[in-house]
Amino acid sequence: MRATNQQPSAAIVGTGVIGVGWIARFLAAGYDVTATDMAEGAEARMRRGVEQAWPYMQQRGLAEGASLDRLTFTDTVKEAVSKAELIQENVPEREDIKRKVLADIDEHARADAVIASSTSGITPSTLQQDCRHPERFLVAHPFHPVYLLPLVELVGGTSTLQQTIDKAEDIYKQAGMKPLVIEKEVEGHVADRLMEALWREALHIVNDGIATTEEVDAAIIYGAGLRWAQMGPFMTFHLAGGEQGMRHMLHQFGPALKLPWTKLEAPELTEELKEQVIEGSEKGAGPQTVAELEQQRNEFLVKLLDLVEEYWPEPQTIMNNRKKEPTHDG
Known part of the structure; x- marks a missing residue:
């Protein structure tokens, strides 16, 4: 991770698995981090989790000045967020809880702060409704383990300013992440929607007795997964088309998309299926x-x-060369 002359401070609200991942990620980038969580025993669990993640951050490379000593824990949201440039909310995935906590954060955050939610499925326009300053709010959805996986999906709501998205993009890049700015909000964003589609199909395959859970895992580990780690589905299929690439791929295999190979809806999660899984x-x-x-x-x-x-x-390349158009201008 690159060190910079000025590292922003970060506040983490909610210190479960995702919150701990954010803490380790920001600490490794040389940030001052203040965390808060009202759950009993939260601080002890948080510090254990960060200490367990730290050796892997050291292997990846620490920024100048990075230290576990730059982590502070407090019992109140007000104290946690009042001085932070970036505030990352990670409370349970319930709309009512998130909206209440985000309104509290918005009340106590400094004027130029960026407020982000780690939500995996709720749209930003929904979450920013109770904020007095919704223009500084966006979704910044990471992937577990946050301290290692670099992707973060950035999505603004109807009231989010473009400058908020731009500022957030710069901050996450400083933390060694690969921000993917999504211009159109949708439930589940992008990556989770793709993973959910595969997960639903995997459940059908197990439920229909076609393959076991171990065989499904093996099909990904030794097949598609190896290619996706480098290229993703579109570039993988582009190569599958030979010298003419995707043009030939779509001409040759496009009609097969109409064949009923996949099932769009998830199977009923019966007790029998749950036990199989x-x-x-x-x-x-x-x-x-x-x-x-x-x-x-x-x-x-x-x-x-x-x-x-x-x-x-x-x-x-779109992560670094995307068009800077004010699509979220309030």
Whole structure:
């Protein structure tokens, strides 16, 4: 991660799995971080989580001045957010809770602060309704583990100013992330909608007895997943079209899209299906605990990120060269 002459301070509201990921990410980039969470025992859990993530941040590279000592915990939202340039909300995924907390943040945040929600599905126009200054609010949706995965989806609502999105984009880049600005808000944003489509199809395949959970995982690990880590679905299919690329791909295989290979709606989540998925997942994990699997995943991601950056340092040119048009101007 690059050090800069001035690193913004960040406030994290909600210190669950996603909140802890944000804390580790910002600390590693040299930020001062203030966190708050009203849950009993939240501070102890938060500090354990950040300490567990820290070795992986060290492997990825720390900014100058990065330190765990720059983390402060407080019991109140007011104290946490009053001095922060960026405020990241990560409370439970319930509209009523998020709107109440965001209104509280908005009341106490400094005038030039950017307020962001990590929501995975709620639209920004919905969440900013109770804010007195909705123009400085946007969705900044990350992916678990936040401290390693660099993608963050930025989505403004109907009242969000373009300058808020631009400022947020710069801050997240300073934190070593790859911001993807989404110009049109939609439930689930982009990446989660894609993952949900695959998840629904995976459930159908298991439910219909076509393959086990382990076989579905293997199909991704040793097939599509290896390609997607570098190129994504569109570039993968572009290569599948040979010398003429996507032009030939769509001409040759486009008609097959009409074939009923996939199912759009999720299957009914019966008790039988739930048990199949649970038992299959536990069997796939074997004797390893979740903590051991997380450690293995993190070690893999560190190596994979190095490889991705070696072959494609800027996988999405739109992340850096997108048009600066004031599409969210209030």
